[in-house]
Amino acid sequence: MKITTIKKINYQDKLNPEQLKVVLEGDGPCLVLSGPGSGKTRTLVYRTAYLLEKGVPPSNILLVTFTKKAAKEMLNRIESLLGCKPGRLWGGTFHHIGNLILQRYADKLDYRPDYKILDQKDSEDLISIVFQEMMIKEINEDFPQPKVVQKIISLCLNSGKTIKEIIEELFPYWGEEGEEPNMIFWMNTIWKNYIKKKKEQNLIDYDDLLIKWLELLKKFPDIQKRLSFRFKYILVDEYQDVNSIQDEIIEKMAKFHQNVMAVGDDSQSIYSFRGVDVKYILNFSRKYQDVKTFKLETNYRSTPGILNLANEVISQNKQHLAKTLRSVKKDDKLPTLVALKDPDEEAEFIAQKILDLQNEKVPFSEIAVLFRARYQSVRLELELNRKNIPYVIRGGLRFFEQAHVKDLLAFLKILVNFQDELAWERILKYQEGIGIKYARQIFEEVNQSKKLQNLFKEKTVNKFKQSLSRKAFLGFKKIIRLLQRIDEIYSRREKNYIEKIVLYILENWYKDFLQKSYPDAKERIEDSKQLANLSTNYSEINTMLSSLVLSEEFKGGRNLLDDGKIFREAVTLSTIHQAKGLEWKIVFVVSLKEGEFPHTKSLADENSLEEERRIFYVAVTRCAEKLYLTYPVIHYRHGSILTEASRFIEEINQNLFEKLDF
Numbered sequence: 001m002k003i004t005t006i007k008k009i010n011y012q013d014k015l016n017p018e019q020l021k022v023v024l025e026g027d028g029p030c031l032v033l034s035g036p037g038s039g040k041t042r043t044l045v046y047r048t049a050y051l052l053e054k055g056v057p058p059s060n061i062l063l064v065t066f067t068k069k070a071a072k073e074m075l076n077r078i079e080s081l082l083g084c085k086p087g088r089l090w091g092g093t094f095h096h097i098g099n100l101i102l103q104r105y106a107d108k109l110d111y112r113p114d115y116k117i118l119d120q121k122d123s124e125d126l127i128s129i130v131f132q133e134m135m136i137k138e139i140n141e142d143f144p145q146p147k148v149v150q151k152i153i154s155l156c157l158n159s160g161k162t163i164k165e166i167i168e169e170l171f172p173y174w175g176e177e178g179e180e181p182n183m184i185f186w187m188n189t190i191w192k193n194y195i196k197k198k199k200e201q202n203l204i205d206y207d208d209l210l211i212k213w214l215e216l217l218k219k220f221p222d223i224q225k226r227l228s229f230r231f232k233y234i235l236v237d238e239y240q241d242v243n244s245i246q247d248e249i250i251e252k253m254a255k256f257h258q259n260v261m262a263v264g265d266d267s268q269s270i271y272s273f274r275g276v277d278v279k280y281i282l283n284f285s286r287k288y289q290d291v292k293t294f295k296l297e298t299n300y301r302s303t304p305g306i307l308n309l310a311n312e313v314i315s316q317n318k319q320h321l322a323k324t325l326r327s328v329k330k331d332d333k334l335p336t337l338v339a340l341k342d343p344d345e346e347a348e349f350i351a352q353k354i355l356d357l358q359n360e361k362v363p364f365s366e367i368a369v370l371f372r373a374r375y376q377s378v379r380l381e382l383e384l385n386r387k388n389i390p391y392v393i394r395g396g397l398r399f400f401e402q403a404h405v406k407d408l409l410a411f412l413k414i415l416v417n418f419q420d421e422l423a424w425e426r427i428l429k430y431q432e433g434i435g436i437k438y439a440r441q442i443f444e445e446v447n448q449s450k451k452l453q454n455l456f457k458e459k460t461v462n463k464f465k466q467s468l469s470r471k472a473f474l475g476f477k478k479i480i481r482l483l484q485r486i487d488e489i490y491s492r493r494e495k496n497y498i499e500k501i502v503l504y505i506l507e508n509w510y511k512d513f514l515q516k517s518y519p520d521a522k523e524r525i526e527d528s529k530q531l532a533n534l535s536t537n538y539s540e541i542n543t544m545l546s547s548l549v550l551s552e553e554f555k556g557g558r559n560l561l562d563d564g565k566i567f568r569e570a571v572t573l574s575t576i577h578q579a580k581g582l583e584w585k586i587v588f589v590v591s592l593k594e595g596e597f598p599h600t601k602s603l604a605d606e607n608s609l610e611e612e613r614r615i616f617y618v619a620v621t622r623c624a625e626k627l628y629l630t631y632p633v634i635h636y637r638h639g640s641i642l643t644e645a646s647r648f649i650e651e652i653n654q655n656l657f658e659k660l661d662f
Contacts (some may be wrong), residue, residue: 037301158275431475
């Protein structure tokens with residue numbers, strides 16, 4: 001591409017003074033603190049265009065992002081702005097760039113250039129093969145599943161922590177009864193064998209794309225020098241989301257020119273569970289000499305009232321690079337804080353307010369309900385279904401469509417109809433040694449019984465000993481004993497007996513199963529407890545099951561006919577993490593009560609508490625026009641418990657929001 005083909009751009013007309021300063025003066029190490037809604041993508045696009053217009057060859061620019069979508073958007077906008085495609089400009093995710101570099105230098109690390117990249121499922125499958133070769137399940141049948149081990153290895157690599165540290169931090173239940181040292185030994189051995197197998201088969205997983213890139217830069221100074229001299233300008237988007245490997249890669253890539261522009265917002269660093277650490281953006285100015293710091297503080301998204309609240313909230317953090325968001329809007333509405341009687345009234349308020357907004361011609365698609373944890377949406381989902389309000393869950397399934405919720409409901413279905421084949425198949429398949437063949441064989445026997453209780457007799461149980469493998473028989477026996485115990489609770493019909501049944505299943509089998517089977521076991525356990533909590537609204541299992549089935553008949557978010565109108569839009573329900581980077585006209589932030597947001601477990605650690613506050617900051621700044629903050633005064637879990645508003649509300653100036661009685 002000839003540089004003369006680039007059309008001239010009037011930067012002064014296209015950028016505000018803050019953005020213009022970054023574009024024109026962004027040489028050398030630069031930290032660009034970009035508040036939400038401040039146009040950081042626009043700034044990066046114009047900075048790249050400016051470099052190209054000034055004669056910097058496209059091949060000398062490296063633009064690094066965190067998602068394919070962001071990379072594609074930036075490259076498309078650069079092309080549109082320039083009026084031509086800047087060939088040989090490298091832009092993409094860290095992993096994409098790492099792959100391009102490794103393809104050129106694979107032989108240096110004893111890999112062939114035709115290596116195959118393993119996706120997450122491939123990686124789990126390879127670890128499964130290692131399990132089989134090491135006979136892990138024969139050594140310990142309760143050992144965590146390959147997908148959990150894969151997650152732990154990945155966290156170790158991305159956080160720079162050891163397996164012992166990760167287990168103590170995220171999986172403390174494996175340290176019980178003296179199991180931890182043995183667990184650590186076997187996991188380290190699996191890890192070594194997994195690395196060996198990848199090398200033998202010329203395989204590279206996602207984490208290797210970064211690890212090997214960094215290894216190249218460290219082991220081969222000539223390659224580091226060549227790459228650093230080639231990419232004379234490095235622009236990194238979302239720098240608050242880098243981990244230790246990515247931070248070190250950028251440092252080494254920029255060693256010989258120091259032209260690295262880190263664009264991000266420490267106040268939006270919310271992914272520590274992925275190995276991200278806010279310290280890398282906080283310490284950027286200490287890592288490089290003579291760093292220029294720019295601030296993008298002009299916000300084009302939110303009203304002054306929303307930004308005043310956001311500024312006040314984040315100022316409570318000690319680890320914080322100061323900036324003050326300023327709105328270009330003139331709206332003087334304040335955010336609204338609503339204390340509701342209980343979670344049911346909270347759901348009722350939100351659903352009714354959404355209908356009111358719809359009557360005011362606010363499209364459903366301009367409304368979002370954000371929550372800290374997935375389980376906090378369950379009562380709202382039921383209420384939206386009751387009121388025929390279409391909704392979509394961003395990045396996931398509706399609460400009752402989730403596998404772990406369906407697993408628990410399967411036990412309840414068997415109690416009221418022991419000949420429910422789908423329910424039997426669901427709970428049997430999780431037992432070691434029981435596949436579809438054995439599950440159907442077991443159900444044939446079950447189907448011939450006159451009642452569930454007949455299956456509990458020792459004579460009946462032992463009949464299966466001859467036809468099942470030893471492992472399958474032990475699994476079947478475990479399920480029968482579990483059913484026998486919950487049937488006893490069911491037969492007594494004491495107050496809140498459904499809750500007792502769900503909690504018994506959870507504590508006496510399902511929690512252990514989740515912990516060894518899923519990296520996100522903690523969230524699944526919370527969902528399970530929420531299902532138990534919800535069950536207190538029902539006096540009979542059949543009534544509860546019917547209610548849930550009917551609620552799922554309404555599939556929010558599809559084309560729905562209502563009073564002659566077809567709705568092709570839906571309200572968005574989302575965790576705050578899934579909502580990052582998005583915006584809506586109206587936002588509800590729910591369950592803002594102490595102990596849930598921030599979560600109780602974060603209160604003992606200052607770093608965790610500050611991340612919780614950043615999560616709240618992200619939630620608030622998703623809103624463009626009207627923000628509702630809600631919390632229930634009474635929480636139900638093993639009885640009624642009085643709750644307090646989140647400290648994130650209590651610690652700020654109370655004049656920053658209005659209070660509403662419902």
